[in-house]
Amino acid sequence: SDRGKVAIVGSGLIGTCWAALFASAGYPVCLYDIGEEQLANSRKNVKNSLMKLEEDGLSRGSSTAEEALSRITSTTSLAEALQGAVYVQESTMESVEFKQKIFAEMDSLASPTTILASSTSTIPASSFTEGLKHRCRCLVVHPVNPPLYLTLTELVPAPWTEPSVVDRAYEIMQSIGQTPIRLQKEVLGFAVNRLQYALLAESWRLVKDGVLSVEDVDKVMSEGLGPRYAFYGPFGVVHLNAAGVRDYCTRYATGIRRVLADAGETPTFEEPEVIRELEDSLQKLLPVERMADHSAERAQKLAELAKLKRKL
Ligand code: NAD
Missing domain, CATH: 1.10.1040.10 (N-(1-d-carboxylethyl)-l-norvaline Dehydrogenase; domain 2)
Known part of the structure; x- marks a missing residue:
């Protein structure tokens, strides 16, 4: 399948894992965070993760760690991160107010076809996407820690998420070697x-x-x-x-x-x-x-x- 650009919004523990998984599977990845120091640290961790995946024979595609690393860029500009992205994996702070703020920003920058996914462990997408222009393209894509070794990923739509968006997110997760499951409706706590x-x-x-x-x-x-x-x-x-x-x-x-x-x-x-x-x-x-x-x-x-x- 095609490997369009992926933006990772928030380059902490989980964002870093996502970057490694997408790059390992052949996607161009742009990491976004608020500070250069955080981004430099994340890039170092992505590199370690990619080398570890390679060493363990757990890479998600056929490229070497070095090739995967060469697909990763980073920026402190959200606009630049989202420019041309087909899929965005938000992995910032776990607070409903914060998710509302960052999703509103992402919504204003995203193209009408970009999928906007959140890694949130606990916050239903309906509580931070309701008023958005592209709300039908938003959903929760929740990994399990450590995502490099536990492949389960829960896809949880809001009531207004288009089923075709969930289908596409499902395919994208499969394409990076994750194991997606799909909740047919939003429930507190998701499945895990x-x-x-x-x-x-x-x-x-x-x-x-x-x-x-x-x-x-x-x-x-x-x-x-x-x-x-x-x-x-x-x-x-x-x-x-x-x-x-x-x-x-x-x-x-x-x-x-x-x-x-x-x-x-x-x-x-x-x-x-x-x-x-x-x-x-x-x-x-x-x-x-x-x-x-x-x-x-x-x-x-x-x-x-x-x-x-x-x-x-
Ligand atoms: P973390 O604290 O390691 O990372 C959060 C990142 O967000 C940091 O790099 C921080 O600099 C960045 N950030 C802060 N303000 C920002 C802004 N305005 N714009 C962009 N980035 C900003 O947290 P984490 O453990 O990686 O969790 C991230 C998300 O993933 C949360 O929603 C969490 O619920 C979810 N999650 C976490 C786990 C886990 O086990 N840690 C598992 C599954 C899902």
């Missing part, structure tokens, strides 16, 4: 956080009710459900755990309802005694003073998993 929060709520209750230690909750995932879900999600898993999904529901529906009815209230996630217990336990394993190291180590392990998944 709805599922993640359901799991977090039950984990919280198990600790609060004194059923499991913090370490053991994490083991349920890392040594059990996590690896299982690495290949099939909740539906594939139940299908495989019986003679098909219909058989599973026939046999287990009553039991599932009984367990879920036992689950109790939604936590506040502010219960001081639970927070203390979580902190005591996690601080030993992953001290916050060394967060950058832990995060890099996790990224490296996820890179190994991504390599393995490519082979399977």
